[in-house]
Amino acid sequence: MREFSYEEVEAATGGFAAKNLVGKGSHGSVYMARLRYGAGGGGGRRRVKGVVAIKKASHAQGEAKLANEIAVLAAAGGMDGVVNLVGVVVAPAGAGGRKGERMLVMEYMANGSLHDLLHRSPKPPPWPRRVEIALDVAEAVRALHAGEPRVIHRDVKSANILLGRDGRARLADFSLAVKVPAADDDDDSRAPDDAAGPAPAGTIGYLDPCYTEPGRLGPESDVFSFGVVLLELVSGRKVMDVNASPSSIVAWAVPLVAAGMARQVLDGRIAAPRCPKAERAVARVLAVAARCVSEFVERRPAMADVVAELHGALESAGWPRRRRAHGLAGTLYRRVVSWGASHLHVRRSKIECTEHSGSEGSCAQPDHPCSNPLASCSNENILE
Template sequence: MEDENMGEGEEKFEYEEVVKATENFNPKRMIGKGSHGIVYKGLLPRTVAVKKASSLDSLHHDDNSNKLQNEIRVLSILRQSPHVLNLLGTSHDSFGNKLMVMELLPNGSLHDWLHGSRKPPPSWTKRVEIAMQIARAVEFLHEGKPMVIHRDIKSTNILFDSHMNAKLADFGLAVMVGSVVESPPSQPAGTIGYIDPSYTSSAKLSPKNDIFSLGVVLLEIISGRKAIDVSKTPASIVEWAVPLIEREVVEEICDGRVAVPAYMAGGVGEIVRLGGRCVSEKEEDRPCAREVVMRITDVAERVRYPLWRSVVMRSIAGMVGFTRNKRSKLFLNTSSHNTSSVITVKQVLSLWD
C-alpha cells in the first residue's frame, strides 16, 4: 500500500525488509551522514540507500525527524529529474519513525572530489558538465509547481551516480512555495559560507537565496577552493573571488592543479563571472536559474566543438553537399586567433536550407 502523500512511482517498504537489507543498520553499511540523517547501503533487491533520522538525543532526534519528514514530502511531490536525487519509497518502524529509501549514488560528493584525497581532480570539461547539471537541478526546482527552494545547496549535497552524473540531494531544509500545505519558515537556514547574507539579515525567503548558494558552488568548482577555508585570508571564497573578478583577473581564480586548455579559457572565465553575479550583494543583480543554465549550456557547447575541430565540421559540410557560398558563410567569423569560437551541428544544419 502506498503512502497517500507519495507519488505513483514510490513504494511503501516493510520495515523488517529494510532492517534485513541494511543488516540491522550495521555501521559497516553506513555510507554517509547528512545534516539530519544517516545513510546506509541496502539490498531491496536492487541496491539502494536508506536514510534514517540521526538521534544523538531526544531533542535533536525530534528536529532531525521533522527534517526527514520534510525531505520525504518534498521529494514525493517532485516529479523525477535526472539532476535530483530520486526517492524510491518509505518505511516506518513500530513507533511511526519514517525512513527514506532512495536511489544509491555511489561515487561520493563534489566536496570529496574537489577537496578530498581523490585523484586526479576533475578535468575542466567535467567541471563545466557538473556546473551545468547542478544549474539544471536548481532550474527544475525553481520552475516547478510548487516551486521548491532548497536552502542548503553546497558541494557536500551534490552527489554522483554510477555514471558520474551530478545530482542535488539532501532536501531536509527545502521549502515548497505556493503549496497550500506549506507555511513559511520562521528562521533562515543553511550552511555558513553558502547561505545568502541577505537571507540571514532579513529572513526573507526567495529563490535568489538558492542562486547565491549556486554561485558559491560555481566558484568552488572553478577554483578548487573551499567555501570557507580558515587557513586562507580571506577565509570566504566569495570575499576572495569577487575582488579578483572586479579586477578582471579571473585566471587567478582557476584551480592551479589542472591547466586550463587554451580553447576553454574564455568559457571558464564566463562561468567565473557568472558565479560572481550569482553572489552579488543585491538580489536584483543575480540571474535566475534559467539564465544560469542558458549561459553554462552555451559554454558547454563550445567545449564540445572548439575551433580545432572545425576542420572536421568543414569536411562534414562538404560531404553533405554545401555550396561554396554557404561554407564561406559558415566559417566567415572563425579566426585562428579566436580559440573560443565554435561551430555547432545546429549551425551546420541551419545553413542546409
C-alpha cells in the first residue's frame, strides 16, 4: 500500500478545490485527483499515473471513521466487488492538514453511484443491468461475511454502490464497518445480547429494524439492507419517500408482492419483462428481496444463498454478464480507463445505462401469451 505525501495530494487536488469535489457526506469529502502509484504484482511493480479518489475527513470523529475504513479495506486486499484501496496519506507536523491526519486514496469510480443511476439518470437501466449490479454487490457482501474475521458493512445502500467504467459495481464506504469473529457452524453468528460493541448505526430506510442494540449485530443486518437495495433496484423508487404512503419502500412493496400484485412494484419508467424467462428472473429477484427484509431474522437467507439465486436469475433469463479484468490485461485496461477519465463528464450520461439495452429482445416469442410469475411471488411478513 503506497503512502502519499500530503504535499503531492494537496497539489493533485488543487488544494482540495471545489471543482475536484466528487462527493460529500457527514464525515468527510471525496476529491478526484491524478497521482502516480504502483501497479502490477511481485517485483514488476511500476509507477503509473491514474485518476484516484481521495477521501478527507471533515472533523475528528470523521478521522476515526476514516481510520477504520482504511483498516478494513487494507484487510480486504483487493476483494472482488469492493472498491480498491490504492494508498494512504498521513499529514506530518507543519503540513497544511492537521498533524497526523490520515486520508484514504482509492480507485476512482467513473460512473458514479447506483443511487444516481436509479434516481437521476435520464435513462434508467434495463432489467439485465439491474440484476447484474445486484449480483456484483451480493458477491462482495458474501465475501465480507465469509472472511476471518468477518466484516459487517452496516451501511449497504445504493449511494455506497459505485460503478466503474468496466461496468461492474463495487461496494464502498466502510466507515461504519465492524469486524466480528467468525462463528461456529452451529452458531447464529451474532454476539450475545450483553456483548460490548458499537452502537447501532446505518441509514434510515436501509437500517435493519432488528438491530436495536450492539449485541444484535450480525450478517443478517447487512442482508436486510441488501434486500432494501434489491427492492430499490426493481422498483426505481426512493427508499424513503415522504410524498408517498407508506413512505418506506419495504412497507410499500412487500404487501404488494405478498398479495400477488408484484407488477405494481416494477419500475414503470421501463417496459416490463416481455417474455416468460425474463418475467421469472425478475420474480426471482423480488422473492429474494422479500426474504432478505423479513422481520424475522432467522428467516433471512445467508448471502451465499442470495448469490446463488441472483446468479440463477441472470442465467435463466439468458442475460450475459460482463467479466472482470484481471492480471496484466486488467492493469492495462485500468490504465487506459484512468487516462480517459478526464473526458467522463461529457460522456457519462451516454454510456452509463446503455449496457444490455437490447438483451430482452432476444427472448423467443416476446408477445407469446403466458402466465405471469410476477403475480405469484411468495413473501414474508412485512415490517411496520
